[in-house]
Amino acid sequence: MNRNISIIGFALLLLFATTMFAQTGEGETSYSLWLGGHYTDFKDNANKVGEYKLQSDKFFPEFKLNYYSQTGSSVFRLDADYFDYENVNGRLKTKVGDKFKAEFSYRSLSKNSGMDLLENMETRELVGANPGGKIITHEFLDDITEFSIHRQEISSKAELLLSRKNDVRLITAHRMIRESGNAQETGSTHCFSCHLGSQSVAVDKQTNSFKAGLEGKVYAQKLAYTFGYRKFESKAPDAYFMYDDARHPVNGGAGAEFGSRVNYEDESLPIGSYPETEKLSHKVSSKGKLGSGHYAAAFIYSRVENKKVNFTNTSLVSEVYNGKVNYTAPLSPSMRLVSKLGFGKINKTDPFIDLAPFREGRSGYEVLPSFDITRYSALDRTTFDGSAELIKRMNPKMTLAFLAGYKQVSRSDYPIIDGDNSSKTMTGQLKFKYRQGLKYSIRAKYRFEKTSDPFTSARGLFERRGREELAVPSGFIYYYQREDLRYQSITSTPTDKHELDFNLAYRASSQLNLTAGFKVEYDKNGDLDSLDVKHSMFQPNLNLTITPNSEWIIASGYMYNQSKSRGPITIALFDG
Amino acid sequence: MKFVHKPKARRITLVGVFVIIAGLLLFAVSANAAVSNDDCMACHEDIGDSYAATTHGIYLMGTSDGEYSCESCHGSGDAHIEEGDAASIINPAKMGQFDGQETCMNCHSGHQFDDWAFSSHRAAGVSCASCHKVHTSAQHGSVAATPDLCYTCHSDVRAATHMPSRHPIAEGKIECLDCHNVHGGTVELAMDDSGRELCFSCHADKEGPFVYEHAPVEEDCMICHTPHGAIADNLLKQTEPALCLNCHSMHFHASIEGVEGDFSVPQAPERAGVSSHDGFKKAMLTKCTQCHTMIHGSDHPSQAITTSGNALTR
Amino acid sequence: MSINGEDVLAARHYGTAYAMTDYTSTNHNMFASVSYIPATTLTFTGTINLNKSTGELDLVEMPSVEAKLEGGLSHQDFTFDEMHTYSNLDFTTLQFTLGMEYKLTPTVTLTSDIDYSDLDDKAGYVYGVESGSFFMIRSGIRFDL
Incomplete structure (x- = not known):
């Protein structure tokens, strides 16, 4: 009850505060205060149907407040909405002429997650008529069955006019996102039996983003510089999971052999942890008139660093360089060109990972490979893209637009065998728009993309058949051998993609509006030898708005979507 | 050459200069004899009645006289008043990408509009007035509130936001x-x-950046996810496992046959369960x-x- | 065979089996909203949204692998006839709202609304069957000044 009184008290305080801002003189001022409450009732497993609701069967007081005041060029606005203690929204905006404007907002939501029952994680191997050695089990390490996150977001931004002469402005923005609560975390150990342990772990993730920039006009060109900073950190304590000591699940033996195949055993180690990262960026941009048209150009450098790992002589960093130049100009009174050019380069640290030696001290150890690796990043790349769109007004009713584009992504350290390191995409697009007054309008779009060597998961599939290549100096079978044998690269990204989009808006009468349309998409990958990888989508829709008289408004719609994806389901014929 | 002073010629010159200046002044005055807001309101009563309470109305009243008027956006109203023809006056709401820079951009030129000229909305013929009301309070300055405003054209997104997995757009x-x-x-x-x-x-x-990365995460989130709504969990x-x-290839242990019935781990009897012939398949091919x-x-x-x-198991 | 002069055993590996398989998602979405204003002081609103979603893997029809195995891997089972049932999804969601606003005076308005959502999960997944419902009734008074 005390909480309820404080909520109503807070609402009245806000109302009082807004009156303090009320201004006299010419202008507009309005208030709206809603006081009430709601009662909620959840039945059965409501985690999904009530995913974004506070799952509590009880009464909650509630209020909404809207205040608006404008005097001359000064505006003050406050919107607040308290639904329950985890779902609160508030926004305050103020503007003083063109000299200063600021906005502050808070919003929060709750998100529930289902509990993975892990019921599929229990079985034991059958060998002939006898139980074998491979076993899967699971265990719940605590009694907690409800998992939810409370997400809060506080943001603010402000703009200050420093000099009217060159329209110099200081612009700042900040946002804090906090996700707190608990989540289900699973750890898995596979020596001696494959065993999953599930526990509730604390969640406390915080992301702080900050931006500050200056912009102004120099000889009619607008120039701007913006600095950006983002920090992510998980403030929750690490969750730990106990990894078994390695031994045979049935007889408890062979500890030395099994132990020589794993990075860690008989240890409690952190799981599911997130690195602290810091990202900063610098952006310079310019825009203005150029010839008969307008241009906008920008160059951005950003750098994100993982602050939690510490390799010798190197930190784990990703750097992005982006540049773009856009230009638009009328080519004639009825034709416009929109052109865009961009480039990018991304470098990421390639850390050397020093792992425990495999089967050290065991028979045949000398001929086995080392599994230490330099992890080359799939992100390293150089990109270039450009497009030109011609938009032509054929007559006052009809517009046609044609776009041609090209994009190239050249990847460094791309482990595709016999493949090109560069994905090259050609794009073509035709748009049509026709309007017959208020009676009807038609929009249609066709787009195709043709890509050579699209992004591919290197050697993700298929083992070569062959006994010789698998020869090992003992009776054991080592799983790395089948990794070595993989040869088929695979992807779900297409080489050929087609999209068709059609829409009709028809005003049958002043009382009936109808829109209907459909989208069709089809793509396939023609690079994958015998694999017939393809996707299709069909999506028709119909919407009706009926206003039979001034008392009734009825809006309704139906949409159907069917998406099909064809891919290989693959299994190695291997002694599992 | 020697300049000869001629009083008559000077008078003529002075008169000429006077006439020219007077003419220019008269032209300027006539050019500035702008149509007043009151002239406009004489016909456009509906707008006139409420205009004072609108954002533009309040703002313009707060500025020096004559700095802004109906003509600031609509251009000269002379011909329109004379002819009464809608075609004889500028209507910014009907101006699009072929009419040069939109009238609104003359004042609303902040950094948030830096990329408007190159935006998909502009290329699609969407104008400021498609989404914004001009002769109304800023409190109600949009044609409709989002997301309904956006659904007017993007109706497929409305359906997606009601799918079993979704960003909470429908929930507001x-x-x-x-x-x-x-x-x-x-x-x-x-x-x-x-x-x-x-x-x-x-x-x-x-x-x-992670020490161990998953290549499609580096490439494009949309290889695995769809942003508005999905049938499968986590968008x-x-x-x-179909996505993966x-x-x-599927986990090679998926081919192992399982025993039927209860079991426990010999070396750890507290670890137990019920096994089935397809137990390894269910374990390796569900999630x-x-x-x-x-x-x-x-x-x-x-x-x-x-x-x-x-x-990526730890 | 031998490596470095040492006799070794050979692991049993016979290549790969695969089946091209379709995954199909379907979604039907129907919505309607009604606003009825019988008097300037009274407004009724209502919305309904019906969503039926399925995600299904087709039957995985692996080719026969007996010939490839050459009598090896006798304890392995390379048929996956039931796999498509493990992760299929089938949800039906009904969302329904009804609202009323009654203006007692030009500045005081009474509001009431209800919000009902029901989800029917016909397939279940690792979270169990997630059928459930949510109901909310809300009332309040608004002051417009």
Whole structure:
């Protein structure tokens, strides 16, 4: 009850505060205060149907407040909405002429997650008529069955006019996102039996983003510089999971052999942890008139660093360089060109990972490979893209637009065998728009993309058949051998993609509006030898708005979507 | 050559100059004999009655006399008053990409509009008035509130936001504008122009850089996810394991036959369960992330050495 | 065979089996909203949204692998006839709202509304069957000044 009184008290305080801002003189001022409450009732497993609701069967007081005041060029606005203690929204905006404007907002939501029952994680191997050695089990390490996150977001931004002469402005923005609560975390150990342990772990993730920039006009060109900073950190304590000591699940033996195949055993180690990262960026941009048209150009450098790992002589960093130049100009009174050019380069640290030696001290150890690796990043790349769109007004009713584009992504350290390191995409697009007054309008779009060597998961599939290549100096079978044998690269990204989009808006009468349309998409990958990888989508829709008289408004719609994806389901014929 | 003073000629010159100046002044006065707001309101009563309470109305009243008027946006009203023809006056609401820079941009030129000229909305013929009301209060300055305003054209998104897995747009917890800059360009706090940055600006925990990475996370979030709504959990395009099997072969243990009935681990009897013939198939082919929990990347090696620790299980 | 002069055993590996398989998602979405204003002081609103979603893997029809195995791997089972049932999804969601606003005076308005959502999960997944419902009734008074 005390909480309820404080909520109503807070609402009245806000109302009082807004009156303090009320201004006299010419202008507009309005208030709206809603006081009430709601009662909620959840039945059965409501985690999904009530995913974004506070799952509590009880009464909650509630209020909404809207205040608006404008005097001359000064505006003050406050919107607040308290639904329950985890779902609160508030926004305050103020503007003083063109000299200063600021906005502050808070919003929060709750998100529930289902509990993975892990019921599929229990079985034991059958060998002939006898139980074998491979076993899967699971265990719940605590009694907690409800998992939810409370997400809060506080943001603010402000703009200050420093000099009217060159329209110099200081612009700042900040946002804090906090996700707190608990989540289900699973750890898995596979020596001696494959065993999953599930526990509730604390969640406390915080992301702080900050931006500050200056912009102004120099000889009619607008120039701007913006600095950006983002920090992510998980403030929750690490969750730990106990990894078994390695031994045979049935007889408890062979500890030395099994132990020589794993990075860690008989240890409690952190799981599911997130690195602290810091990202900063610098952006310079310019825009203005150029010839008969307008241009906008920008160059951005950003750098994100993982602050939690510490390799010798190197930190784990990703750097992005982006540049773009856009230009638009009328080519004639009825034709416009929109052109865009961009480039990018991304470098990421390639850390050397020093792992425990495999089967050290065991028979045949000398001929086995080392599994230490330099992890080359799939992100390293150089990109270039450009497009030109011609938009032509054929007559006052009809517009046609044609776009041609090209994009190239050249990847460094791309482990595709016999493949090109560069994905090259050609794009073509035709748009049509026709309007017959208020009676009807038609929009249609066709787009195709043709890509050579699209992004591919290197050697993700298929083992070569062959006994010789698998020869090992003992009776054991080592799983790395089948990794070595993989040869088929695979992807779900297409080489050929087609999209068709059609829409009709028809005003049958002043009382009936109808829109209907459909989208069709089809793509396939023609690079994958015998694999017939393809996707299709069909999506028709119909919407009706009926206003039979001034008392009734009825809006309704139906949409159907069917998406099909064809891919290989693959299994190695291997002694599992 | 010697200049000869001629009083008569000077008078003529002075008269000429006077006539020219007077003419110019008269022309200027007539050119400035602008149609007043009151002239406009004489016919456009509906707008006139409410205009004073509108954003533009209040703002213009706060500025010096004559600085702004109806003609500031609509151009000269002379011909329109004379002819009464709608075609004889500028209507900014009907101006589009072929009419030069939109009238609104003369005043609304802040950084949020830097990319408007190149935006998809403008190229599609969407004008300021398609979404914004001009002769109304800023409190109600949009044609409709989002997301309904956006659904007017993007009706497929409405359906997606009611799917079993979704960003909470239908619940009113996030807005279209949180991810989409409708005026072109990126969202406010995006740090760069890379394709993944939009997602990472909120989901920064997935960005890394990680010691162990998952290649499609580096490539494009949309290889696995769809943004507005999905049938599968976590906005995945397909349910696991079908999605994962697009790029990976199934776990080779999936071919193991299971015993039928109750079992326990001989060396740890407290670990027990009920096994079935398809037990390994159910374990390995239901949900890959039950074990591969750190699917977006991890700094910790997984347990087996032979995958170089790259199984994303820890 | 031998490596470095040492006799070794050979692991049993016979290549790969695969089946091209479709995954199909379907979604039907129907919505309607009604606003009825019988008097300037009274407004009724209502919305309904019906969503039926399925995600299904087709039957996985692996080719026969007996010939490839050459009598090896006798304890392995390479048929996956039931796999498509493990992760299929089938949800039906009904969302329904009804609202009323009654203006007692030009500045005081009474509001009431209800919100009902029901989800029917016909397939279940690792979270169990997630059928459930949510109901909310809300009332309040608004002051417009």
